Amino acid sequence: MRHDTKLTALLLLLASIHGVAILAGFFSPYSYREQNREVPLAAPTKLQWVDGSGAWHLRPWVESPIAGGALVPLRFFVRGSSYSVLGLFGSDLHLFGVDEPHRVFLLGTDALGRDYFSRLVVGAQVSLSAGLVAAALALTTALSLGALAGYFGGFIDSAIMRLVDVFLSLPWIYMLLAARAFLPLDMAPGTAFFVIVVLLGLLGWPAPTRIVRGIVMSARARDYVEASRGAGAGHFHLLWRHILPQAQSAIAVQATLLVPAYMLAEVTLSYVGLGVGEPLPSWGNMLADLPRGSLLGAEPWTFAPAFLLVGVTWLYHSVLSSLGGHRFIKRRRRDARLT
Amino acid sequence: MSRTGSSSWFCIKCVLAHFIVFSCFAVVGQSEQRGGRLVVSETSEPKHFNPVTAVDWATKTVVGLLMADLLHIDREDQKVYPNLASDWGVSEDGRTYTLTLREGVRFSDGHPVDVDDVLFSLRVNLDEAINSPQRGLLIVGGEPIRARKLGARRIVFELAEPYAAGERLFDSFYILPRHRLEASYESGELASAWGLLSDPEQIVGLGPFRLEQVVPGERIVLERNPYYWKVDEAGEALPHLDEVVILLTSSEDAELLRFKAGEIHMIQDLGFRDFDALDAESSFGMRDLGPGLEHNFLFFNLNDRAGGEDEALDTRQSWFRNDAFRRAVSDAIDRHSMVRLVYGGRAAPLASHVTPGNKFWINRSLVVAPHSEALAKESFRDAGFRWNEAERLVDAEGRLVEFSILTSAGNRPRSMMASLIQEDLKRVGIEVTIATLEFRAYIDRIFQGRDFDTALLGLGGSDADPNPEMSFLLSDGGMHVWRLAGATTLPWQVEIDRLMHEQTATTDIVRRKELYGRVQQILFDYRPFISLVSPHILVGARAKLGNFRPGILPPYTLWNAEELFWTR
Numbered sequence: 001m002r003h004d005t006k007l008t009a010l011l012l013l014l015a016s017i018h019g020v021a022i023l024a025g026f027f028s029p030y031s032y033r034e035q036n037r038e039v040p041l042a043a044p045t046k047l048q049w050v051d052g053s054g055a056w057h058l059r060p061w062v063e064s065p066i067a068g069g070a071l072v073p074l075r076f077f078v079r080g081s082s083y084s085v086l087g088l089f090g091s092d093l094h095l096f097g098v099d100e101p102h103r104v105f106l107l108g109t110d111a112l113g114r115d116y117f118s119r120l121v122v123g124a125q126v127s128l129s130a131g132l133v134a135a136a137l138a139l140t141t142a143l144s145l146g147a148l149a150g151y152f153g154g155f156i157d158s159a160i161m162r163l164v165d166v167f168l169s170l171p172w173i174y175m176l177l178a179a180r181a182f183l184p185l186d187m188a189p190g191t192a193f194f195v196i197v198v199l200l201g202l203l204g205w206p207a208p209t210r211i212v213r214g215i216v217m218s219a220r221a222r223d224y225v226e227a228s229r230g231a232g233a234g235h236f237h238l239l240w241r242h243i244l245p246q247a248q249s250a251i252a253v254q255a256t257l258l259v260p261a262y263m264l265a266e267v268t269l270s271y272v273g274l275g276v277g278e279p280l281p282s283w284g285n286m287l288a289d290l291p292r293g294s295l296l297g298a299e300p301w302t303f304a305p306a307f308l309l310v311g312v313t314w315l316y317h318s319v320l321s322s323l324g325g326h327r328f329i330k331r332r333r334r335d336a337r338l339t
Numbered sequence: 340m341s342r343t344g345s346s347s348w349f350c351i352k353c354v355l356a357h358f359i360v361f362s363c364f365a366v367v368g369q370s371e372q373r374g375g376r377l378v379v380s381e382t383s384e385p386k387h388f389n390p391v392t393a394v395d396w397a398t399k400t401v402v403g404l405l406m407a408d409l410l411h412i413d414r415e416d417q418k419v420y421p422n423l424a425s426d427w428g429v430s431e432d433g434r435t436y437t438l439t440l441r442e443g444v445r446f447s448d449g450h451p452v453d454v455d456d457v458l459f460s461l462r463v464n465l466d467e468a469i470n471s472p473q474r475g476l477l478i479v480g481g482e483p484i485r486a487r488k489l490g491a492r493r494i495v496f497e498l499a500e501p502y503a504a505g506e507r508l509f510d511s512f513y514i515l516p517r518h519r520l521e522a523s524y525e526s527g528e529l530a531s532a533w534g535l536l537s538d539p540e541q542i543v544g545l546g547p548f549r550l551e552q553v554v555p556g557e558r559i560v561l562e563r564n565p566y567y568w569k570v571d572e573a574g575e576a577l578p579h580l581d582e583v584v585i586l587l588t589s590s591e592d593a594e595l596l597r598f599k600a601g602e603i604h605m606i607q608d609l610g611f612r613d614f615d616a617l618d619a620e621s622s623f624g625m626r627d628l629g630p631g632l633e634h635n636f637l638f639f640n641l642n643d644r645a646g647g648e649d650e651a652l653d654t655r656q657s658w659f660r661n662d663a664f665r666r667a668v669s670d671a672i673d674r675h676s677m678v679r680l681v682y683g684g685r686a687a688p689l690a691s692h693v694t695p696g697n698k699f700w701i702n703r704s705l706v707v708a709p710h711s712e713a714l715a716k717e718s719f720r721d722a723g724f725r726w727n728e729a730e731r732l733v734d735a736e737g738r739l740v741e742f743s744i745l746t747s748a749g750n751r752p753r754s755m756m757a758s759l760i761q762e763d764l765k766r767v768g769i770e771v772t773i774a775t776l777e778f779r780a781y782i783d784r785i786f787q788g789r790d791f792d793t794a795l796l797g798l799g800g801s802d803a804d805p806n807p808e809m810s811f812l813l814s815d816g817g818m819h820v821w822r823l824a825g826a827t828t829l830p831w832q833v834e835i836d837r838l839m840h841e842q843t844a845t846t847d848i849v850r851r852k853e854l855y856g857r858v859q860q861i862l863f864d865y866r867p868f869i870s871l872v873s874p875h876i877l878v879g880a881r882a883k884l885g886n887f888r889p890g891i892l893p894p895y896t897l898w899n900a901e902e903l904f905w906t907r
Binding site: 033035037111112113180185186188192272273274277278279289 | 651673676679680681741742743745747748749750751754755757758759761762772773774775776777780783784790791792
């Protein structure tokens with residue numbers, strides 16, 4: 001029960017982070033590409049509850065970094081730059097903001113005067129989707145090929161396993177560099193990155209494929225599978241109804257490992273300048289922009305993406321460890337014992 | 340004496356005593372101390388110690404300390420001074436240079452230098468089989484420079500055609516010890532001689548230091564050359580320092596931390612934020628040398644291509660070939676913001692490829708106008724473009740104007756420049772995509788595929804003279820990146836070719852400056868490339884290092900290593 005509560009809390013937290021990422025345009029007060037060239041590397045704007053005359057307010061006030069530091073009230077549900085939610089519908093409503101021409105930079109600005117908070121939230125969209133899309137692709141491929149190899153065995157198994165060996169020996173970083181070089185130069189940065197993420201996913205299927213294959217091989221020989229086969233069940237029915245459900249927990253564990261791994265791959269690619277192209281932000285390219293080591297202390301807000309990245313990664317691992325005690329797995333173990 | 344008078348006298352005495360004591364400290368503080376060790380750092384390991392095949396900066400830096408040239412460019416005032424040659428003369432037709440070797444100069448093993456060593460060095464550098472990077476510089480008018488002996492210490496160099504500022508060719512033309520290298524040259528092994536693991540005693544030169552110890556992957560230790568010929572103003576033998584240690588450091592970050600911790604004594608190629616932070620500390624002598632010779636620019640793909648293969652690129656090239664369009668793009672770019680945001684104000688906006696750091700050759704009549712969006716829009720209108728209902732720029736046929744900027748990965752300043760250009764052009768209705776490629780892929784696209792729209796590049800000159808710019812400016816030059824096809828019929832490019840050839844053959848410096856100024860004017864008028872900014876050279880050393888005279892020509896800091904000393 002305790003595990004269930006913990007798992008639910010973690011899943012809720014993860015869901016809320018992903019929710020913010022999906023609604024990035026709403027939560028970010030400005031466009032991620034808007035340059036406020038007069039205030040590069042501005043410090044975070046302080047929220048105050050006392051106005052210029054010393055009166056207290058429920059609504060926070062901010063000292064605008066524009067126009068001589070005037071105190072202006074923070075407003076909620078304001079109209080601003082337009083954005084789209086998952087490409088489905090557009091809006092220009094933002095959670096908070098201040099009156100023009102003032103600005104509120106909750107986490108300061110980057111070297112080009114772009115709002116760091118807005119970039120961080122939009123960057124979450126890119127980085128998290130990189131992990132999810134690549135992991136989904138890798139696991140779907142692994143599930144399909146692992147099931148085929150484990151269930152049919154023989155030549156199909158040998159062929160798929162040799163393919164696994166080939167893919168495991170590929171120098172993926174060079175493959176990605178080559179792939180980027182062949183993409184059209186006028187491809188939008190988001191599209192170019194999506195292609196790279198798809199490639200990442202396609203390169204990551206071999207390890208989970210081996211796991212799925214092992215589970216399927218073990219499950220296909222069980223009595224209830226044989227009984228079902230004897231009753232006339234077809235291959236698809238056997239796989240879908242009786243065998244693949246055995247791989248659920250393994251897939252869940254693989255997902256919790258792969259998603260943060262792919263997020264970190266995005267960081268690595270961005271660090272060498274081959275991740276998401278400007279002006280689109282990602283946690284990776286924001287980390288790559290950090291100033292040199294000795295001066296890091298001068299702009300502490302630039303740590304934010306790193307903290308978030310580590311935080312989300314930690315969450316995934318916590319989910320993984322919690323799954324170990326989850327009743328779902330317990331039930332599977334019990335089922336396994338019974339069969 | 341009154342009480343007031345006594346008190347005044349006491350005050351005067353105190354002030355005098357203070358003054359004397361502090362003056363003494365100041366004198367002692369500045370006084371030079373012979374000996375000591377200078378520790379510098381390199382982020383990549385020198386490949387070898389062979390001056391004939393040195394290409395990378397790490398190798399060139401060490402070789403520069405071990406070897407000496409006949410004439411040397413002072414990196415501070417950019418003029419040529421005698422070095423191993425005590426004097427030189429040039430014939431009236433500008434084709435013959437006569438140099439006289441100093442008397443009594445010895446290699447670091449004590450062997451005397453003679454004219455045969457100079458002849459040997461020229462022969463080796465010109466040998467095609469060795470493929471020395473100096474070879475190209477020693478070929479003038481399509482023919483190698485010829486040399487002949489004129490007595491025991493005099494040597495004559497003959498050029499196929501007049502070559503302006505030919506004396507600059509002798510900078511970094513290192514004199515090799517024939518007695519040590521002739522055998523390996525005859526056996527065809529010279530190109531691979533003097534590797535990192537060679538016996539230090541075998542590596543002999545005429546520089547202020549000689550090799551003492553090499554610990555691969557860790558450090559290179561150079562000791563003072565006891566046979567070095569140069570003396571200081573007081574007549575004391577140079578160098579002042581006993582040792583120079585080159586530490587190999589994994590990254591620029593680590594180098595910065597080591598400098599800050601006092602483990603290394605000099606640093607160069609600093610970013611403005613690091614420079615500002617170090618400048619605030621008194622233990623460092625930080626120097627902002629102003630704009631160097633690095634020229635960052637955006638260039639258009641004006642290569643001749645077979646039409647029809649890529650229709651979209653054909654369309655974009657039709658815009659790029661419009662002189663007024665290129666000027667309008669240039670007008671739309673805010674260079675002053677680049678200076679402020681990319682380099683924290685420590686850079687200069689550029690009107691042409693000649694930077695303000697090149698004080699003599701720059702055409703000062705060309706100025707960077709303040710950025711104006713309205714002016715830029717006017718320029719696009721003049722170029723035959725207009726805006727559609729969505730405020731997007733379209734050409735005369737109604738096609739949306741959009742193109743890509745190619746840049747190389749891992750170069751943060753250039754990536755920031757690309758972002759600023761993207762935003763500037765968006766303001767005038769042009770959508771620009773930034774394409775970042777790994778460096779080799781980026782170079783291939785420009786030099787091999789030639790299938791790009793525009794690209795950002797930075798070229799750093801190693802000399803202030805216009806002659807090294809020939810390959811960049813001549814239509815058949817290897818670095819003529821905006822159009823690599825060869826001969827051209829464009830009148831303005833033909834004129835540039837003519838002017839550049841004429842200035843090379845002119846020995847009158849005033850006339851040369853006039854011709855080169857005209858080249859800059861033409862490039863400013865037609866803008867096949869858009870000059871952006873030139874960053875300042877930011878360097879530093881421990882405050883106690885005397886005679887630290889960095890210059891804007893590479894190597895910025897160690898070029899006068901023999902003069903450096905520690906103050907007490």
